[in-house]
Amino acid sequence: MGRLDGKVAVITGAARGIGKADALLFAQEGAAVVISDIDPEPLEETAREIAAAGGKVAWCVADVTKPEDTDKLMDTAVEKFGDLNILVNNAGITRDALIHRMTDAQWDICIDTILKGTFNCIRSAAKYFRKEGHGGKIINVASVVGLMGNIGQINYSAAKAGIIGLTKTVAKEWASFGVTCNAIAYGFVHTRLTGEKESGEIVAGEKVGIPKKVRESMLEMVGGKAMTPEEAARPVLFLASSDADYITGHVLNVSAGMYM
Numbered sequence: 001m002g003r004l005d006g007k008v009a010v011i012t013g014a015a016r017g018i019g020k021a022d023a024l025l026f027a028q029e030g031a032a033v034v035i036s037d038i039d040p041e042p043l044e045e046t047a048r049e050i051a052a053a054g055g056k057v058a059w060c061v062a063d064v065t066k067p068e069d070t071d072k073l074m075d076t077a078v079e080k081f082g083d084l085n086i087l088v089n090n091a092g093i094t095r096d097a098l099i100h101r102m103t104d105a106q107w108d109i110c111i112d113t114i115l116k117g118t119f120n121c122i123r124s125a126a127k128y129f130r131k132e133g134h135g136g137k138i139i140n141v142a143s144v145v146g147l148m149g150n151i152g153q154i155n156y157s158a159a160k161a162g163i164i165g166l167t168k169t170v171a172k173e174w175a176s177f178g179v180t181c182n183a184i185a186y187g188f189v190h191t192r193l194t195g196e197k198e199s200g201e202i203v204a205g206e207k208v209g210i211p212k213k214v215r216e217s218m219l220e221m222v223g224g225k226a227m228t229p230e231e232a233a234r235p236v237l238f239l240a241s242s243d244a245d246y247i248t249g250h251v252l253n254v255s256a257g258m259y260m
């Protein structure tokens with residue numbers, strides 16, 4: 001028996017990294033997963049992997065910054081699998097620069113993707129979650145940087161701190177519908193976002209990643225070992241499962257001591 005048998009889960013930013021690992025794990029635990037991303041090709045590939053492993057999956061290309069896309073995403077889940085029980089707001093992006101050099105575009109893309117994107121998804125899911133006795137689980141991906149700040153990440157840290165306030169508000173507003181809403185604050189997970197910037201991928205016109213020297217000092221903070229996406233997915237599963245029925249409005253720090 002899987003821990004998510006009979007549940008329908010929407011996961012954003014699921015073409016790669018942590019979101020992909022969440023989707024694979026959720027499907028393995030019996031959930032029907034609706035995976036979503038702005039990147040169609042790796043998204044479809046992820047869907048194929050889940051289906052090949054025997055999972056129930058549908059995919060939907062959606063840009064979380066666009067309310068019409070997030071409406072379509074939540075509707076797709078209900079059309080394909082009949083309900084919506086779990087929402088993981090995982091899509092994210094970095095655009096690092098020192099404060100005095102940060103452009104409006106760099107500021108806007110982080111706030112729009114992380115903070116507004118999470119709000120868009122939750123508002124689009126409202127008509128399915130806000131039903132008496134329906135219940136549900138929302139997990140928002142924050143970061144330790146939202147709790148402690150970080151040089152070069154004023155946009156990202158503000159967006160991630162915003163996620164925490166947003167999480168607590170949803171927890172309060174939707175408690176009477178049996179919906180829990182929690183955040184996860186990751187420290188350092190090996191993904192495209194945290195690879196070496198010097199050899200990093202160009203995403204939406206800019207290189208992502210962390211400069212080699214900064215990366216090395218971050219690794220020291222976590223005892224030399226960053227998490228794999230698969231390891232990072234396990235606490236998401238916990239918050240999405242009935243083991244976490246009485247946990248809401250909480251920020252789960254999953255950072256190997258980077259923040260405490």
Ligand SMILES: NC(=O)c1ccc[n+]([C@@H]2O[C@H](COP(=O)([O-])OP(=O)(O)OC[C@H]3O[C@@H](n4cnc5c(N)ncnc54)[C@H](O)[C@@H]3O)[C@@H](O)[C@H]2O)c1
Nearest residue numbers: 013017018037038063064090091092143186188189191192
């Ligand atoms: N990797 C870490 O160490 C770390 C630490 C703290 C928090 N996080 C957070 O974890 C989440 C997942 O990041 P990751 O490390 O797996 O990075 P990633 O780059 O591997 O995955 C992020 C995914 O989000 C998608 N995405 C970006 N903008 C989008 C949009 N507008 N609409 C839909 N999808 C969009 C990307 O296409 C990508 O597939 C992010 O919210 C990130 O901020 C990561």
